[in-house]
Amino acid sequence: MRNQVIHFWDExxxxxxxxxxxxxxxxxxxxxKAEKELKSSGYVIDSLE
Numbered sequence: 206m207r208n209q210v211i212h213f214w215d216e217x218x219x220x221x222x223x224x225x226x227x228x229x230x231x232x233x234x235x236x237x238k239a240e241k242e243l244k245s246s247g248y249v250i251d252s253l254e
Contacts, residue, residue, distance in 0.1 A: 207231055211232075
């Protein structure tokens, strides 16, 4: 799935400057992170990063 997302980003010319905002969610498996490594400010993207 990760490769498909990256390929899709390339197809639609998704800016690299925007990719960094979801880099951890797409390219890394957050299930392996310790709870204290996950931050939460109330925004979903913060929780997922």
